[in-house]
Amino acid sequence: MPRPIIATKLYVPKRRKDLVARPRLRETLGVGGDVRLVLVSAPAGFGKTTLLADWFDESSEDGLGVAWVSLDQSDSEPSLFWSCVVAALDAVVPMGSTARELFDASPFPTELIVTTLVNELVASTDDVWVVLDDFHTVDSRDIVHGVAVLVDRLPAHVHLVISTRVDPDLPLPRWRVRGQLVEIRAADLRFTAGEAAAYLNDVAGLGLAQEQVAALGERTEGWIAALQLAALSIRGHEDVSGFISRFAGDDRYIVDYLVEEVLQRQPEHVRNFLLQSSILDRLSGQLCDAVTGGRDGREMLVTLERTNLFVVSLDDRREWYRYHHLFADALRARMLSEQPARVADNHLRASEWYERNDLTAEAVHHAIAAADFDRATRLIELALPTVRRDREDTLASSWLRALPVEAVRRSPVVSVFYGWMLMSAGGLDAAEPWFEHAERLLAAPPDGPPAPWANTAEHRSLPATISVLRAALAQARGDVPTATVHARRALALADPDDHQARAGAAGFLGLASWADGDVNAALETFAQAIASIRSAGHLSDELTSTAVLADMWLAGGRPTEARRLLQGALERARASTPDTLRGRADLHVALSEIDMEAGDVDGAKQHLEHATVIDQRSPMGESRFRLFVALAKVAAAEGDVQRASDHLDHAEQLFRPGFVPQMRPVPATRARMAIAQANLDEAAAWATASGVTTADEVHHLREFDLLTLVRLLIAQHRDQHDAASADDTLALLGRLRDAAETSGRRRSVVETHVMSALALDVKGQHQEAVQSLERAWADAAEPDAHVRLLLDEGEPMLELLRTAARSSNGSAHAQRLLDLAAASERSDTVITQRSERSSHPGMVEALSDRELRVLRLLASDLSGPQIASELFISLNTLRTHTKRIYTKLDVSSRRAAVSRARELGVM
Numbered sequence: 049m050p051r052p053i054i055a056t057k058l059y060v061p062k063r064r065k066d067l068v069a070r071p072r073l074r075e076t077l078g079v080g081g082d083v084r085l086v087l088v089s090a091p092a093g094f095g096k097t098t099l100l101a102d103w104f105d106e107s108s109e110d111g112l113g114v115a116w117v118s119l120d121q122s123d124s125e126p127s128l129f130w131s132c133v134v135a136a137l138d139a140v141v142p143m144g145s146t147a148r149e150l151f152d153a154s155p156f157p158t159e160l161i162v163t164t165l166v167n168e169l170v171a172s173t174d175d176v177w178v179v180l181d182d183f184h185t186v187d188s189r190d191i192v193h194g195v196a197v198l199v200d201r202l203p204a205h206v207h208l209v210i211s212t213r214v215d216p217d218l219p220l221p222r223w224r225v226r227g228q229l230v231e232i233r234a235a236d237l238r239f240t241a242g243e244a245a246a247y248l249n250d251v252a253g254l255g256l257a258q259e260q261v262a263a264l265g266e267r268t269e270g271w272i273a274a275l276q277l278a279a280l281s282i283r284g285h286e287d288v289s290g291f292i293s294r295f296a297g298d299d300r301y302i303v304d305y306l307v308e309e310v311l312q313r314q315p316e317h318v319r320n321f322l323l324q325s326s327i328l329d330r331l332s333g334q335l336c337d338a339v340t341g342g343r344d345g346r347e348m349l350v351t352l353e354r355t356n357l358f359v360v361s362l363d364d365r366r367e368w369y370r371y372h373h374l375f376a377d378a379l380r381a382r383m384l385s386e387q388p389a390r391v392a393d394n395h396l397r398a399s400e401w402y403e404r405n406d407l408t409a410e411a412v413h414h415a416i417a418a419a420d421f422d423r424a425t426r427l428i429e430l431a432l433p434t435v436r437r438d439r440e441d442t443l444a445s446s447w448l449r450a451l452p453v454e455a456v457r458r459s460p461v462v463s464v465f466y467g468w469m470l471m472s473a474g475g476l477d478a479a480e481p482w483f484e485h486a487e488r489l490l491a492a493p494p495d496g497p498p499a500p501w502a503n504t505a506e507h508r509s510l511p512a513t514i515s516v517l518r519a520a521l522a523q524a525r526g527d528v529p530t531a532t533v534h535a536r537r538a539l540a541l542a543d544p545d546d547h548q549a550r551a552g553a554a555g556f557l558g559l560a561s562w563a564d565g566d567v568n569a570a571l572e573t574f575a576q577a578i579a580s581i582r583s584a585g586h587l588s589d590e591l592t593s594t595a596v597l598a599d600m601w602l603a604g605g606r607p608t609e610a611r612r613l614l615q616g617a618l619e620r621a622r623a624s625t626p627d628t629l630r631g632r633a634d635l636h637v638a639l640s641e642i643d644m645e646a647g648d649v650d651g652a653k654q655h656l657e658h659a660t661v662i663d664q665r666s667p668m669g670e671s672r673f674r675l676f677v678a679l680a681k682v683a684a685a686e687g688d689v690q691r692a693s694d695h696l697d698h699a700e701q702l703f704r705p706g707f708v709p710q711m712r713p714v715p716a717t718r719a720r721m722a723i724a725q726a727n728l729d730e731a732a733a734w735a736t737a738s739g740v741t742t743a744d745e746v747h748h749l750r751e752f753d754l755l756t757l758v759r760l761l762i763a764q765h766r767d768q769h770d771a772a773s774a775d776d777t778l779a780l781l782g783r784l785r786d787a788a789e790t791s792g793r794r795r796s797v798v799e800t801h802v803m804s805a806l807a808l809d810v811k812g813q814h815q816e817a818v819q820s821l822e823r824a825w826a827d828a829a830e831p832d833a834h835v836r837l838l839l840d841e842g843e844p845m846l847e848l849l850r851t852a853a854r855s856s857n858g859s860a861h862a863q864r865l866l867d868l869a870a871a872s873e874r875s876d877t878v879i880t881q882r883s884e885r886s887s888h889p890g891m892v893e894a895l896s897d898r899e900l901r902v903l904r905l906l907a908s909d910l911s912g913p914q915i916a917s918e919l920f921i922s923l924n925t926l927r928t929h930t931k932r933i934y935t936k937l938d939v940s941s942r943r944a945a946v947s948r949a950r951e952l953g954v955m
Contacts, residue, residue: 053128054407056330056362058136060116060179061097063105068239068246070099073232077103082227084202086209087220090234092373093273096211097181097360099237104177113140113176118362120329122409124188125442126156133178137165141172158194159664166201170911176206183212188442192217199223238270247272252279256288263292273372276358283313311382321348322357323387326379327394327417330362331369338401339394392418399423408434412447421455429461429506445469460486461506464514476521483514509549512542516552523556523707532560551580555593556707558600563709565748565791567604574600587624591617591631592671595638596708603711605794607642607833614639633662634671640678647835647868649685656682673702677717684721685836692721709749716756723759724842728767731760742776746787751796754784758803759841765810766844774811778804798828802837802845809848818852825861832864839869895936895954902929903954907946 077086077100088096104114115136123129134147147164150157169176180195196218199208210216223229239247244265248254256264268274285291311319324340325331333346342348349369352359358375362368371379383391395418402411408431415424428447435444448456448466456466467482490510506513515538522531538553558574561567574597581590594617601610618635640655659675680695700714719734740753742761761777781800788796801824809817825831838845846869852862895903905915915926934940937948 053132053135054330056368057118057120057132058116058139059118059363060104060114061101061118062361063102064098066251067098067102068243068251070102070243073099073236074103074106076230076232076236082204083230084199084207084228085218085223086207086230086232087215088209088211088232088237089213089215090232090237091213092377093271094234094237095272096237099232100179100181100209100211104179113174114179115140115176116179117181119180119182119185121185121187122413122443124186124191124446125440126158126188126190126194127151127440128443129186129188129191130158130161130194133180134161134165137168137176137178140176141169141174143168156190158190159197162194162197162201165198166203169206170203173205177209178206179209179211181211183210183216184214189217199228237272239265239272239275240270241265244268244270244275247275248279252282254279254282254288256282260289260292267292273375277375280313280357308382318348318352321345322352322379323383324390324394326371326376326383327391327414328398329370331359331371332367335398335401339397341397392420394418396420396423399427403427409443416447416450421451422458424451425455425459425462429459429504432461432465432506441472457485458489460489460510461504463489464510464517468517471517471521476524479517479521483518486510486514509542509546512538512546512549512553515541516549516556519553519556520707523559523709524705526705528560528563528709531556535560547580547584548586551577551584551586551589553577554580559596559707559709562596562600563749565751565787565793567600567792570600571597571604587621588631591621592634594631595634595671598638598642599711602642602645603793603795605798605829607645607830611639611642614642633659633675636662637671637675637678640682642833644678644681644685645836646833647839649682652678652682670704670706670708673699673714675699676702677712677714680717680721681836684724685840689721689725693718696721711749712752716753719756720759720840723756723763724840726763728760728763731756731763735760742780746780746783748787748791748793751784751788754780755796755799755803758807762803762806762810765807774807777807781807794827794829795834798824798834799837801827802841805848806841806844809844814848814851817848818855821848821852821862822855831861835865835868838865895933899929899933899936900954902926903933903945903949906930906933906942907949 088100090096104112104116115133117123117132117136119129119132123132131148131151134143137143143165147161147168150161150164186192195208195210195216199218202208220229224231241262245256245258245261248256248261248264264275264278268278282288282291311322314322321336321340321342325336325345328335328339331345331349333349336345336349337343346366349359350366353361353366353369358372359369360372362370370376395414399411399414399418399420402408402414408427412424412427412431415421415427424447428444428451432444435441444465448462448469451462456462463482463486467479467486470482471479515534519531519534519538522528522534535553535556538549539557542549542553544550554573554577558570558572558577561570561573574593578590578593578597581593594613598610598614601607601613614635618632618639621632621635636655636659640652640659643649643651643655656675656679660679663672663675676695676699680692680699683689683692683695696714696718700718703710703714715734715738719731722728722730722734735757738753740750740757742757744750744754746754758777758781761773765774765777781804785797785800785804788794788800801820805817805820805824808814808820824834828834838849846866849862849866849869853859853866855862902915908915912926930942930945933945937945937952939945939948
């Protein structure tokens, strides 16, 4: 789960009693109707936060629910940002546990979090305002995207308010055109002449003449912070007119001049307190005492608030405050000018206080600001295990990038994780030198006092960790032998209780054996890796690894064992808190592949529907392309060639070489579908592009390509009757079979027998072909599990099965496959008829089964979110289906779609 939230981030700032009434702005804020976003955007010092706090205080009697989040740079990590939003909302609209259960998912499921929040908000009927104050401090495209999705999905009684110095990268023009956006900008926030007079005379009590007020208003251009500073400076001046006449310059000079005027008129102890504490983003009595060395921090903060000295209270207990941002900036500049030697010391004191109070992120920030990089390094090292466990990668990367290279190089631990950061970003070559440097440090630690990284768990496991990362580098480059060497070294170096290193080492050893085709060794070693992952408590990694282990069992010809593992893992995922979405999707895809192979197309479709819903909420990561390959195979089995091709297009776009060897390349899968459609030219072009030939060396990583080439050669032989080509094909199948038998890949043995049967059949050796089929069934550990392996070969296989059904051996199994083929053909006929019924001459395109179901629900009284829930899809996916329905029916509204569908008789 994310690190604890500082409570004051969620407090609505207290309304000041001495504010100028601004009814014109309150009226603008009192939005309704279709408005979803209120954007308050202006530079510092224009009273954005004060305006909102005042308005919400005035509106509290109307039962307005306000969920307030005061943001800062540390909230750029998506999990931290959304945990703050959930916590703030929980005080207004009690949130269920679902949202919090998602924070450990990887990658972070932004859209699912948003969908969950919207669903919770829909259940409420009271007006809710979600305020994101200082949104400009957040630097994350993922967060901005999530906020955009949230605005698009908000129910009518919920509004979002963003206070920012810079316009966020949101679709503001679209919302503006739709009337969903209200904007308050610097021009709106500037004090009018009347408001400036009310502040200077009524609030500040200066008694200025009208022309003096006008002069200040003109020179400050209504800038509230400058007027506040001017009012403080005017107090005590005998020559007020002279002061006002000299008051000129741009914003920077105004602030510099006025802060100097304000500070010079403060008692020495107050002035010193302001300067010393200016390095802090948030102020408390104890923290200020730690920084300043005083004992009256709390009393001083109360006094500063009471005298209106640019201090903002953050809670009702008067424990936490902050300076006005502009005032703080000016104080820091003055501190650097007057006491530069003390700035670093103050940051160091703040870092020590934050460390004692277990606020590591703030402790690291101040250590870096103090240029105490050894301290920052030590804190980062101690925090890394938690940061990695909680997947706060953005936070870790920001720390590492903030350290000077020299500081990184002094620590072997930080050097290794700096290399890991580069490797994760795709810099494989850039990572290697950092691992080498860390090894040199470990071999010859520097002289002098004990290094800051000594005696930590990360330091002790570093040699094993480096070897694991080297294995990952080699695997990503396709260098299996080198990956094996490093993985074995890591396993030898790792302590018995270092589950993470042992899991990585065993995992890469298993993958190396898998790439070499040694199924038995791969199964044993990879199972050990999963056991270590489970001991480390990383459920998500355990689930995705189980899908890989199931693949190994399938290659060994044991789909029942693969299914048992997958279903057991799926049950653990469902029972876990939080529910691990990405891992569940991988499991569903793997189960769909087993169902599909066994001929259970409906079962495969159900698993893929579950996986698709999960993927829409939380993309699956490296293995995501497999979902679309599986969808393509289902579409092909149902005769929808275009849909199958579209899914393969998507799979090819998603595929990226990763740590898991790719045994079934997408281009070869496309070539197999082309062969099934008798598009031999396309398949031949694939063979040329991939460079695959019958003379190639037999290797597990090339097996799928070679067996695809076999299918192409057999199909070509049916047209050309080239005996030499058929002999080459059979010879290649013999070599493939020998390699598979030696390595325990029983599924591949069965496939080579099946392909040999087809090759012999096209040569006219029909009896030998039947015998090859019978050997396939005899060698299969579970013959009934390989239905699609045979039926996907089409009519030539069906004819061969008819011949086999008349033979003495294997006739029962052949007849069963023929019965399944007949049932599948009847199902395809039903699907075709249903598709025909869903179409009409007046329609642009036929409605799919899913679109028909959506259309029927559109005809009900259910709302959009309720329909999405009924279909187990996101609201965004529902909108996509709805758009397609509107396009096909040539309408533009829900009511028109239902009416048109009934008119055409498609529902």
